[in-house]
Every structure is written in C-alpha cells, then in structure tokens.
Amino acid sequence: MKMSKLFVQTLREFPSDAEVISHKMLARAGYIRKLTSGVYNFLPLMWRVLKKVENIIRDEMDSAGAQELLMPFVQPKELWEESGRWGAYGGELMRLKDRHGREMCLGPTHEEIITAIARDVLKSYKQLPTNLYQIQSKFRDERRPRFGLLRGREFIMKDAYSFATSQEDLEKEYQNMWQAYTNIFKRCGLDTKAVQSDSGAIGGSVSHEFMVITDTDAGENDVFYCDGCDYAANSNHAVSKLPQAVVDGGFAKSEVVDTPATHSIEELCAFLNVPASVILKTLVYIVDKKPVLALIRGDKAVEETKLLNAVGGNEIRIATSGEIEEMMAENGFNAIPGFIGPVDENKKPIAKYGEYKVSVVADETVKELKNFVVGVNKNDAHRVGANFGTDLDLPEIITDIRLVEAGELCPQCGQPLKVTRGIEVGNIFQLGTKYSQPMNAVYLDSDGKTKPYIMGCYGIGVTRTAAAAVEAHHDEWGIKWPLAIAPYHVVIVPVSVKDELQMSVANKMYEELLANGVEAVLDDRDERPGVKFKDADLIGFPYRITVGKTITEGNVEFVTRQTGEKEAIKPEEAVKNVIEAVKSIK
C-alpha cells in the first residue's frame, strides 16, 4: 500500500471527547471515527486490526474443535420470552418493533437463538458434545457508554456456546476453552489473568473472566489476587479471610444512649470511643423497587452484586436519604441515615416501605459480634451492648455480601491479597440447563430418555481486545502494535522522494516485502521526514525502514517500534528481518 493512497487522516491533536488512551490514540491516528454515542466507524486501518484479531480467534476456536456459524442480529421477542429474559434483561436490551408491530430486539448476546437452533438439530446424544461460535456485531444500550471502544454500545464479539450430556463433559469443554482463550490473548500480545467472577445477567454457576491487567484508568474492574497461590477474583466475586479484629464491644449492659450528631461510623466511633468493628452498620438498598436492609460490620463495605444475588433481582442501588426518611416515617420512626437499625428500642422492626415488605440480609461478619453498637431508628441515639437473641434477631438471610479489601487474607492460602485494575476482554461460563430447561431444548440419551443440554458459553470482546492492546502497548508518540495484530507489518520511509537512489532502494524493498507476503506500506508522500516519522509512530507500524543519506554508504535505518531499537543495516538485511519476523507469527 502506498501511504499517499492509504485512507487515513492523522490529527495533530487528540479529539476533545476522548478520555482514555486507547480512544485518544485510535481517533488521532485515524483508526476510528465516532458516529454517535458509543457507536464507531471502523476505518480501514481499524478494520485490518479487527480482522486480524478475529482470525486469531477463528484459528484457535477451530483448532479447539468449535464450528463457526452466523446468527441474525435481529431477534424476535418470542424466544426471549421462552427463556424468561424479555422481562429480566432490562434497559440494556435494544427493543424495536417492525411494521406489523411485532416486537424484536437487537442481539446483545445469543443464548436464545443458539438454543433454538440446537434443539432443532442436536436430537441425539451421538451428536454431543458440540461447540458453535460466531463473530458478529452486538448491541447493548449501555446506560453510559464511555472509554471509546472499551465500552461501546455496538461492538464486535465472538460468542461460543457448547452443548454436552453431562457436567463432566461441560467441565472438559470449559477447560478446553480456557486453554484456547489463553492462546488467543497471548497471540494478540496481551497478558491476561483468569479470575473468578459473578455470572450476572447471563446466569450460571461457575465463571471466569480474562482480564488484561492495566495500570491505566481504563481498567474498570478491581481484581484481587494472591502472590502466594493462584487465587484471583473480580471484586464482585472475591472472598477473603479477615485478619483478627475486636468484635466484642465490652459494654457492661445493653442500653440506648444519646449519641448526638453521629451521622457517620467515624463520628460514632469517636463519640463512643470504640473501634468500627463493634458497630452493626445498617444500609438501605432498593432492589427492583423493593427495600432491602443490609447488615454488616461497621468497618466493612457491602459488595452490591453479592447483595443483589443474595436477594435475587436485576437492579440494585442504595436508597436516597429522602427514601429512607419516607420509609422511617411510614413505620412510625423518626430517624435519618446514621441512626438506622433493623429494629427500634422495643424490638419493633421496619415492616414495610410502600407496597413492599422490607427484607433483611446480614453479612457473615455480623454473626460473631457481641455487645455491639446498633442504630434504633431514633435520631441522636444508639443501642450499645446489644446482642443477637436478646435485643434483636439474626435475619433469615445470612451470607457473604462483603466487599473484599486489599490486605485481607487469601481464602486459599492465607497470604495478604493484592488489588489491581483490569480490562475484561473475555469470559467463560458454565450455564448448565439455565436456557435448555425453560426452552425445552433436549436430546435423546442412550437410555432412551429425553434430557436438556448441559450448556456453556464463552465470549470475547473483539473490539475491546484491540483497544486493550493499545492500552497495553503505547508511548507518548503513539501506538506500538504487537506484530500479530498490527494493521501493517512495516513502513518504508524514503527521507526524500525526489532522491532517485533513495526511491529506487525503497521501491525495491517494498516489492520484495510484498512478494514475500509482508504487509508493507511505502511512504511515498512528498513530505518532510519529521511528518512521516510522526505518522509512523502514531499509527504504530511495528517496523520502520528509513532510507536516507546513509544509503550512499549502502545502509538503511531499521527501527523496532516496540523496543525503540535502531540499527544501521543493509537493505537486504532489513527486508530479511521483517520477513522472518512475520513468518514467526503463529
């Protein structure tokens, strides 16, 4: 490709709406253009990168025994009603109607469709296990698209679905995909960590996310990991052992005392001169409009995804102080946040809020509290020396709803956990019969009985993987693509296009590289060298061969973008270096 013909417009400055580095770089280097919020045009350079990522995925998926197909992007409501997700999926599902008023959606994922296909075709245990995948645009109407390609509304995803006759076979395929994913990300030049995670809206029991660990602010997930063993988990799923803490308040008797203006745990601790770990903290959440009280030790925080799972629901948020006061008033109490508790001083609970009954969930940490401090739904007062059984009862739901913090101890080996940020580029789920059961997707087993498939699903964000590669590989001048996913392998820069010797050497190298299957660009623009170098760095060609004055001594400059290494070598050697590097890409 001649640079003069390449469809690209690099910018002197970063676009003002870009926030994270991958977005800034890709926009400035001419890879993408925003069409509307969270929706991007993939210009020729970007499309080459995406196709390379896709082809690596295809190669590894095919090697792992999966088969590619392509399902429609538009999906009918009926299938989503079969799975029960038409109502459950929420605002992220882009819904629309056709001219007849029939309801449809744009596919955010394809469990329903693939399950419907499978039940038509996979009728016998002899056809199982099998694994089908596709690479396709997905649409999710994110509440807040941001971070460019890292969180678009329309994005390209590889989604795979496996069907098996047993949990054992599912687990085998899960491991198979795990290995394929490890290979894929490695070939894309990314270091990933597989971490345990919550399975969210897709459902299922066991799931892992593949995280690109990053020190930039583009990492949206907190990942806890242990240096002592292989434990690693997303913060929404992480568990830990707690270091020793004071859990006995040491109060001689249970009584309600005045605690004026103690709106926060800190203020309450200071006033009573006790550690936060002897306070029972009560937080009010709204889960799908229903009120939920979360009880947790005062020095710990609630992990909302865990709480959501504990009560079963789709959306969770902390209640506003207005809602809390309203709820208090409805139940005959007069208390603002800071003085809320599960019961008042006469053991009278908060019964309801509006038309909904109030449910109560306690974190496991509260079980061991003794003679503790707790709010009694009365302003400027708390009970001290409280105990379960006498002053209040433990709620029915007691489970882990605690947010892990760095420094707490690894659940496997007891060493202190560390935290880092990560970009989720892929995930794998064991679905079981979550879709096959309700959708009546069954096969005939060898015993003559009809059974639902045991399913798994496996996603990779293609666009997100490309963006994550930019997050991981760049410097102040531009992108440093890993060779395997770079739009082109090498750029040849003649310093002066009017110099006949320079141009003839450059042309010869260019032809030879092309003849050997190398994707080369010849910068034939009549520009000053600085302009060409800046563009080469910004676009991120893995190799640059500069043909300048030293050609009279028979040398060109060979620059490796990743390392910044420069060497003066013969043109033939430069060509050979690139050809060999390209051949070594698996």
Place this chain on the structure above:
RNA sequence: CGGGAUGUGGCGCAGCUUGGUAGCGCACCUCGCUUGGGACGAGGGGGCCGCACGUUCAAAUCGUGUCAUCCCGACCA
C-alpha cells in the same frame, strides 16, 4: 436515570459579558522554497454558528424550548 458541563468548517479553539463584516491554529488546494523528528512565504477553497420558536430594524451573541455530546455515580464483551 440522578448530578455537572459543552455545542461555532475535518480536528482543536476564540468571538457571546456590551446584538450590526464569522475569526484563529492545524488539516485541504496552487505556486515557490525546504527534506533525519509535525519548516517557511504567497495565494486559495470550505461554515443553515446543534435545531425550533420568540424579542429586535438587526441574533453566533438576548429569552424559552428541544436535541445531541462529554464528565462524575449503579452494569457488562
């Protein structure tokens, strides 16, 4: 959805307070000059000032409404 901000050539911005000619840098076109890290000079093309309504002799500028975009909080590839 809640809170904050912004909409002016492809990109980055000024002009708005105090209404009257749409302006700057980059990019683009032509000529000259220059050729190892985003040169320089001269000339040139490109804008319903987000949109609508209103106030006014006159609106980028004032008012109302609306749409879009971005940032901060709850979800996910």
